[in-house]
Amino acid sequence: PYHRMTHDFFLPEKLREELQRKAEASLQIIPNSQLPQLDNYHSLVALDTTHRKNANIFGYPSWVYKATSSKTGNLYCLRRLEGFRLTNEHAIRSVKEWRKIDNANLVTIHDAFTARAFGDSSLIFVQDYHPLAKTLADVHLTPNSSHGTRFLPKGPISEGVLWAYISQIANAVKAIHAINLAARCIDVSKIILTDKNRIRLNACSVLDVVQFDLRRPIQELQQEDFMQFGRTMLCLATSTLPVHLTNLNASVEQMGRAYSAELRDTIVWLLTPQQAPTQKTIDEFVRCIAGHIVTTLDESQHRADELNTELFRELENGRIARLMLKLGAINERQEFEGDRSWSENGERYMLKLFRDYVFHQVDSNGNPVLDIGHMMRCLSRLDAGTDERICLTSRDEQTSFLISYKELKKQLGNAFGELQKGSKQGRGF
Amino acid sequence: PYHRMTHDFFLPEKLREELQRKAEASLQIIPNSQLPQLDNYHSLVALDTTHRKNANIFGYPSWVYKATSSKTGNLYCLRRLEGFRLTNEHAIRSVKEWRKIDNANLVTIHDAFTARAFGDSSLIFVQDYHPLAKTLADVHLTPNSSHGTRFLPKGPISEGVLWAYISQIANAVKAIHAINLAARCIDVSKIILTDKNRIRLNACSVLDVVQFDLRRPIQELQQEDFMQFGRTMLCLATSTLPVHLTNLNASVEQMGRAYSAELRDTIVWLLTPQQAPTQKTIDEFVRCIAGHIVTTLDESQHRADELNTELFRELENGRIARLMLKLGAINERQEFEGDRSWSENGERYMLKLFRDYVFHQVDSNGNPVLDIGHMMRCLSRLDAGTDERICLTSRDEQTSFLISYKELKKQLGNAFGELQKGSKQGRGF
Ligand SMILES: Nc1ncnc2c1ncn2[C@@H]1O[C@H](COP(=O)(O)OP(=O)(O)OP(=O)(O)O)[C@@H](O)[C@H]1O
Numbered sequence: 001p002y003h004r005m006t007h008d009f010f011l012p013e014k015l016r017e018e019l020q021r022k023a024e025a026s027l028q029i030i031p032n033s034q035l036p037q038l039d040n041y042h043s044l045v046a047l048d049t050t051h052r053k054n055a056n057i058f059g060y061p062s063w064v065y066k067a068t069s070s071k072t073g074n075l076y077c078l079r080r081l082e083g084f085r086l087t088n089e090h091a092i093r094s095v096k097e098w099r100k101i102d103n104a105n106l107v108t109i110h111d112a113f114t115a116r117a118f119g120d121s122s123l124i125f126v127q128d129y130h131p132l133a134k135t136l137a138d139v140h141l142t143p144n145s146s147h148g149t150r151f152l153p154k155g156p157i158s159e160g161v162l163w164a165y166i167s168q169i170a171n172a173v174k175a176i177h178a179i180n181l182a183a184r185c186i187d188v189s190k191i192i193l194t195d196k197n198r199i200r201l202n203a204c205s206v207l208d209v210v211q212f213d214l215r216r217p218i219q220e221l222q223q224e225d226f227m228q229f230g231r232t233m234l235c236l237a238t239s240t241l242p243v244h245l246t247n248l249n250a251s252v253e254q255m256g257r258a259y260s261a262e263l264r265d266t267i268v269w270l271l272t273p274q275q276a277p278t279q280k281t282i283d284e285f286v287r288c289i290a291g292h293i294v295t296t297l298d299e300s301q302h303r304a305d306e307l308n309t310e311l312f313r314e315l316e317n318g319r320i321a322r323l324m325l326k327l328g329a330i331n332e333r334q335e336f337e338g339d340r341s342w343s344e345n346g347e348r349y350m351l352k353l354f355r356d357y358v359f360h361q362v363d364s365n366g367n368p369v370l371d372i373g374h375m376m377r378c379l380s381r382l383d384a385g386t387d388e389r390i391c392l393t394s395r396d397e398q399t400s401f402l403i404s405y406k407e408l409k410k411q412l413g414n415a416f417g418e419l420q421k422g423s424k425q426g427r428g429f
Numbered sequence: 430p431y432h433r434m435t436h437d438f439f440l441p442e443k444l445r446e447e448l449q450r451k452a453e454a455s456l457q458i459i460p461n462s463q464l465p466q467l468d469n470y471h472s473l474v475a476l477d478t479t480h481r482k483n484a485n486i487f488g489y490p491s492w493v494y495k496a497t498s499s500k501t502g503n504l505y506c507l508r509r510l511e512g513f514r515l516t517n518e519h520a521i522r523s524v525k526e527w528r529k530i531d532n533a534n535l536v537t538i539h540d541a542f543t544a545r546a547f548g549d550s551s552l553i554f555v556q557d558y559h560p561l562a563k564t565l566a567d568v569h570l571t572p573n574s575s576h577g578t579r580f581l582p583k584g585p586i587s588e589g590v591l592w593a594y595i596s597q598i599a600n601a602v603k604a605i606h607a608i609n610l611a612a613r614c615i616d617v618s619k620i621i622l623t624d625k626n627r628i629r630l631n632a633c634s635v636l637d638v639v640q641f642d643l644r645r646p647i648q649e650l651q652q653e654d655f656m657q658f659g660r661t662m663l664c665l666a667t668s669t670l671p672v673h674l675t676n677l678n679a680s681v682e683q684m685g686r687a688y689s690a691e692l693r694d695t696i697v698w699l700l701t702p703q704q705a706p707t708q709k710t711i712d713e714f715v716r717c718i719a720g721h722i723v724t725t726l727d728e729s730q731h732r733a734d735e736l737n738t739e740l741f742r743e744l745e746n747g748r749i750a751r752l753m754l755k756l757g758a759i760n761e762r763q764e765f766e767g768d769r770s771w772s773e774n775g776e777r778y779m780l781k782l783f784r785d786y787v788f789h790q791v792d793s794n795g796n797p798v799l800d801i802g803h804m805m806r807c808l809s810r811l812d813a814g815t816d817e818r819i820c821l822t823s824r825d826e827q828t829s830f831l832i833s834y835k836e837l838k839k840q841l842g843n844a845f846g847e848l849q850k851g852s853k854q855g856r857g858f
């Protein structure tokens with residue numbers, strides 16, 4: 001029969017480590033943080049690691065924090081605009097529209113409010129928190145200082161990845177334009193990577209509030225979205241930060257040497273303004289790149305399959321964890337220690353011998369056998385209650401019992417049920 | 430602080446149950462099966478539950494089995510064509526081309542061979558096994574006999590689901606046509622549903638072998654794919670089985686009353702042959718439905734997010750299962766029972782008291798406290814080795830020890846390390 005290896009029982013190490021690091025990032029707190037507590041959010045942790053005070057994008061310096069909601073205990077990402085004074089109450093209400101969008105390539109926006117807790121007048125946006133998210137600028141454009149390659153830009157991005165980004169941004173823009181909004185902020189520093197090749201627009205809605213008084217027509221802003229979309233792709237295709245993207249024609253020519261004509265033409269289409277009154281539409285764009293969207297759809301489904309497979313595998317651990325919790329609660333209980341009828345007899349005795357059988361195997365020399373496969377298989381079978389029979393031997397080796405997993409499972413249920421009777425809790429097992 | 434509820438520790442019940450049922454289906458074996466053992470596959474289980482002998486699709490009755498590969502222990506789905514005699518060795522080689530495709534909406538094909546083990550001459554196709562897969566015919570078109578609604582057809586399919594199916598079939602057809610093959614078998618009984626709204630073409634390549642000698646031109650077959658695609662969608666949109674789909678115009682008119690003009694026009698496009706020499710292409714089709722593909726992409730990414738969230742949650746169970754396996758291996762080992770220095774002293778003694786602390790809590794009346802939250806939190810902290818200190822009390826209540834999880838974690842490492850020294854195994858923990 002096919003015996004699974006240890007690595008089959010648990011997640012592949014790389015995925016496990018990534019999830020582990022994400023879990024740690026989520027749990028991280030700063031013991032004596034100088035950051036204030038807000039009305040509904042506490043335990044703020046700064047996520048801007050550069051400490052760069054940059055007002056380029058919003059006209060105000062912005063700071064990003066992880067925070068815990070006092071109401072639900074859930075984590076959020078707060079973006080604070082330093083020194084912003086709200087003059088028009090309507091401005092902040094525009095965020096309500098944004099809340100309606102639930103798009104897989106857009107960081108969900110939950111709320112916006114003003115706060116004085118930072119010692120200034122701040123505007124705060126509440127968004128989904130994505131542990132270990134990095135901006136596309138950080139991932140692709142910021143010189144890598146860690147491996148002595150300090151002044152080397154990162155390697156070029158493959159054409160496939162660029163198309164995946166284009167498909168995803170198109171998906172976000174489509175959802176945004178569909179409810180008569182504009183993204184207004186498509187920039188390599190305001191798009192985050194949250195999983196392999198998976199991106200999300202990260203700072204939509206901010207400019208709707210901050211530049212509310214300009215009341216620019218939505219059509220104009222939507223047309224500008226295409227331009228920003230094009231510039232962003234050009235930055236990525238030429239490894240150029242937005243501030244250095246000064247000569248568009250030269251950049252287009254440069255990228256044309258490294259990538260296909262189709263990609264170049266797509267970017268040129270995005271960059272080229274339409275002659276009024278004609279307007280570009282996202283539907284038109286989506287039709288042009290339809291073939292690449294199909295590829296991205298295929299990749300996304302493959303990713304879901306992978307995750308499903310892993311989850312399938314982990315499921316067993318959950319069941320086995322529950323089972324071991326039960327066994328742990330039954331075996332060797334002190335209060336029944338004197339009471340041989342509880343622990344050295346009948347059901348509980350079998351479960352004790354089973355515990356020895358699972359965990360305390362020794363080889364012919366009396367050395368411990370630590371076989372994770374044996375342990376997991378025994379527990380799996382107990383969980384399933386199979387008909388297979390095993391031989392349990394008393395510690396003095398005087399008595400042996402032939403018993404099926406099915407019977408053991410029943411005994412476990414009885415013994416645990418009896419514990420539960422005396423207890424007020426015990427649900428959820 | 431925010432304390433998670435029991436349901437936070439484990440998968441949501443519905444997803445858990447579905448995965449559980451899939452796991453059971455995968456594990457299922459038939460004790461005294463009459464089915465033969467093949468050269469490389471054993472433990473066959475019939476998946477055709479209808480026992481209907483139907484030669485309509487392939488010209489031969491076909492039977493579907495789950496089987497275990499003798500080489501790898503992995504599960505596969507075998508499709509057997511009863512009574513097929515291979516006359517041309519080249520025929521079976523066409524399957525090699527199919528192996529090159531790795532598409533998320535196509536059941537992967539691994540191999541094909543002839544077999545005499547069933548007492549006839551059979552042709553066997555080896556494909557991916559998808560536990561609990563159902564055909565679209567079963568899901569949507571077969572009258573539901575279970576709830577007394579025996580003769581009622583199932584309810585109409587929502588337009589959104591139909592577009593999701595169209596996008597996915599288009600993805601599969603695009604991959605197939607791209608390497609100069611044709612699907613040849615797009616039928617409601619040969620498309621399987623493997624997850625929520627997720628479908629896969631299930632019987633491609635079979636006709637390439639069976640009708641090899643006809644040598645029909647690939648262009649002709651590809652054009653026919655569009656027609657079959659259209660008929661399949663029409664069956665689904667009108668709740669009609671293929672055998673009853675006799676009047677296409679009437680059916681188109683019927684579906685036009687329930688669905689949008691865009692959907693109707695899309696199906697009509699698929700059904701309408703082009704005037705030679707013009708050929709329909711899948712790229713053209715994909716452009717027409719681009720907007721819906723974007724929606725499907727969005728849904729697929731949302732699904733991946735959901736699975737990611739669940740996996741994130743389950744991760745902890747895996748760690749805790751490992752930890753309990755270690756504790757189980759250390760506590761109450763018989764061979765060290767006399768040796769107080771092993772089990773009643775120092776490290777192991779602390780770990781024993783810790784076990785009592787985790788599993789054997791009692792309330793003020795001496796009744797067991799079975800708090801899964803307490804158990805999981807204690808084990809989580811032990812796993813993380815936090816600085817938090819707990820008070821462990823000896824069973825005679827004469828001695829108390831104040832000890833941090835960090836120290837306990839070190840002691841667990843030492844105690845387990847010592848066990849491992851004497852053991853040849855113990856890796857993978
Ligand atoms: N929604 C989010 N969830 C989790 N982390 C985020 C989120 N948004 C941003 N971050 C983290 O915060 C960091 C700072 O974000 P920010 O948008 O300020 O980028 P920046 O590189 O500092 O750009 P700027 O110079 O414009 O401030 C990002 O690098 C990312 O790691």
Ligand SMILES: Nc1ncnc2c1ncn2[C@@H]1O[C@H](COP(=O)(O)OP(=O)(O)OP(=O)(O)O)[C@@H](O)[C@H]1O
Nearest residue numbers: 476477483493506536557558559560562563564618
């Ligand atoms: N790749 C697969 N993985 C798992 N189960 C499958 C797979 N393919 C088919 N099945 C199962 O086998 C059953 C029979 O498949 P089959 O293609 O024979 O459909 P059918 O309804 O019996 O059609 P027909 O009448 O043409 O034989 C399906 O209902 C499905 O449950």
Ligand SMILES: [Mg+2]
Nearest residue numbers: 048062063064
């Ligand atoms: Mg910043």
Ligand SMILES: [Mg+2]
Nearest residue numbers: 477491492493
């Ligand atoms: Mg069948």
